[in-house]
Amino acid sequence: MKDYIVRGTAADDQVRFFAAYTKDVVEEARQRHNTSPVATAALGRLLTAGAMMGSMCKNEQDLITLQIKCSGPIGGLTVTADSKANVKGYAVHPDVMLPPSKEGKLDVGKALDLGVLTVIKDIGMKEPYSGQTHLVSGEIAEDLTYYFAASEQIPTSVALGVLMNKDNTVRHAGGFIIQMMPYASEEVISALEKKIAEFESVTSHLEEGKTPEDIMNELLGEFGVKFYETVPTKFSCNCSxxxxxxxxxxxxxxxxxxxxxxxxxxxxxxxxxxxxxxxxxxxxxxxxxxxxxxx
CATH class of the missing domain: 3.90.1280.10 (HSP33 redox switch-like)
Known part of the structure; x- marks a missing residue:
């Protein structure tokens, strides 16, 4: 499966979504920065989110930057994406090593620990728009969910995942952003909340061979899903x-x-x-x- 982002709506446009597959993006970042497994997972999640948030931009020249400054051993992360879902990023300490979490997973939360998430949108105004929230878990998806609610007042569900092979290469990566429109009914909101609460994980679905479209159909199918556009995404840097x-x-x-x-x-x-x-x-x-x- 090639890397791409699909966007669409559900429930008569009461819900909008972006869903991504980003294995090659994350693997290229891993190779370029020689990241440890936990740094690959952290940076991979933020790259996936950045690519989707870049694709939300309306104008071709728009840029979005996601920056995490934190007290954990990874030191921080920075990701920048454009409206075509070209994305790049780095970790301050890409070689950080940590034991697995109690659940046996890569402990991204411990790698980040306490910190601040800043989202900077350069959309051609005199000054870029900047929103900032504290990290709530350091797991990145929850932190972005909180950012959208607190800073942009948009009820949002963010899920991100990176699965590694035994040789520390990237096996799968992807995620989704589901947002409620201001006119969404309470009925749709509560039904969707229940669906998301029962959802296992992005990586378990990707491991089963599910596509971003399959995942969105599973979560939103009963509301009537419309897929509007598929956008390729890639790791791309404009330095020279x-x-x-x-x-x-x-x-x-x-x-x-x-x-x-x-x-x-x-x-x-x-x-x-x-x-x-x-x-x-x-x-x-x-x-x-x-x-x-x-x-």
Missing amino acids: KERVEKAVISVGKDEINDMIKDGKDIEVNCHFCNTHYTFSVDELKQMAEKTEAGR
Whole structure:
């Protein structure tokens, strides 16, 4: 199954949903950042949520950033996605190792512990919109459910899951976001709450070969499901040597001259995709000249 997001509505548009399969997105992040199993699960969940939330954006140039700052050993997570569900992200400490939880699962909650979730939406206004909530569990899906209710006043159910193989590669990843519209009836709300409470897990359904559409039909089928659009999603970073060069130039002539005096190549790393860019001493000299010309 290729990575994609499906969106649609149910109950005569009283409910809207986004459901995703993201195995390749999460596996690419794991390879790029060499994440430990628990970091793969944490980052994979946030990448999946970010891709779905990016696909909610209305305008092509819109960007959404999900940032978690936390006291747990993972240190924090940052994910950015665009309206085409291109997504990228990283963990502050990708090599964090923890024993399994009491249930024998990867202990994402312990990896994050206490912290704050910030959602930044850059939708072409003068200032990006920013909403912030405290982490309620560190399990990410519950934290996003709380964010939507507290910051955007939208009753929402978020489910996210990453399942690993024994060799620590990604076996399955995916999730869904189900939201109630303001005019949703109490009858629909209570029936859906019951369905979601009985729902086992995203990964158990993916392991059974179920697709995002199958999962939405199981949860929402009795309300009448309409699938509107399927969007491919992928791990994608827009960094380049030219962009990184501009960042180096921005540090100023004195800093660049100090690098030149060292007489060694410098290596600059992109946080999001872990690509390394090398600049020779000659390239640094040309950059120093550009800072002069820019004055």
